[in-house]
Amino acid sequence: MKLIGRLEIKSYEKIEEFLSEEHVGRIASIDENGYPQIIPMNFVFVDGAIYMHSYLRGEKLDNIARNDKVGFEVDRELEFLPSYFSHPTDASQADTLYISIVIKGKASLVQDYEEKSLGLNGLMKKYQPEGNYIPLQKDDLALDEVAVIKIIPESLRGKYKIGQHMRRDSRMALANKILKRNSSTARQTLKVMGFEVVGDDKLRMIDEPVW
Known part of the structure; x- marks a missing residue:
């Protein structure tokens, strides 16, 4: 337990910084047969919530409509540490330095057009920092052509091993x-x-x- 405590990220600012830098997160929802479905997604963390865009139809949207409890995970492998760093022959000594964030929360489809544009503009700002796009407005017809998923965290925990x-x-x-x-x-x-x-x-x- 002492080691686990020392691996926990205690700074919310560090968690925000990490989420702003990483490009791929994984959303886990429960399918109609009770199995977890895990999908890699682009995402942005805005005002304490995760936003992602999606097609208007799909299994993950059906899963969320049926059960809004989801998981979301983001990680970065920093460095693989080969076993010979610790022992010349024992393969079990191999290790990895990493950073990871795990969120448990409730997902929904954003219906408010102002919030929908907020999430989509946040994604563009993150993934296209060079610009060359016109920010969406709440009355843009393009908002009808895409779904925006929002996850409100109920639990947000980070671990790091450096x-x-x-x-x-x-x-x-x-x-x-x-x-x-x-x-x-x-x-x-x-x-x-x-x-x-x-x-x-x-x-x-x-x-x-x-x-």
């Missing part, structure tokens, strides 16, 4: 192994972990990884 549960010397040792392995994500991972790469092969800790 070395914050380790002693400072162990965290530095891990960071050096990540730098030496030099994966395509290594330098970004080190930045998230609170390290700065100095020169080609030196590290300096610039921030304690506390969320």
Whole structure:
């Protein structure tokens, strides 16, 4: 339990920041046979709610109409840690550094056209930051051609594993192994972990990884 507590994201601002950066989330609804259906979706987090756009018909919309309780999950794999970082032969020692957000809440189809345009404009602002679009207004006919799903969270929890549960010397040792392995994500991972790469092969800790 102590480890789980140390992995929990306690900063709501960090959760908002993470959700604003990630492009794919997964909505889980319950189908007519009682099985969970999980669909990857573009999304935006606005005013404490998740908004997504959809076709006007589809299984997930039928699921929501029947049972509005849903799950929503967003994650980022920061770095795979090969087993040899910890043990030369024990494959079970492989691990992953990650960030994840899990939401439980109630979903609905947005009927109010002003809120519908709010959600769709939020999506455009997030995914098309360069602009080159005309924001939708509440009286635009285009709003009739798309469904907007809204999730109001009843539970919003985040977990992250970036070395914050380790002693400072162990965290530095891990960071050096990540730098030496030099994966395509290594330098970004080190930045998230609170390290700065100095020169080609030196590290300096610039921030304690506390969320």
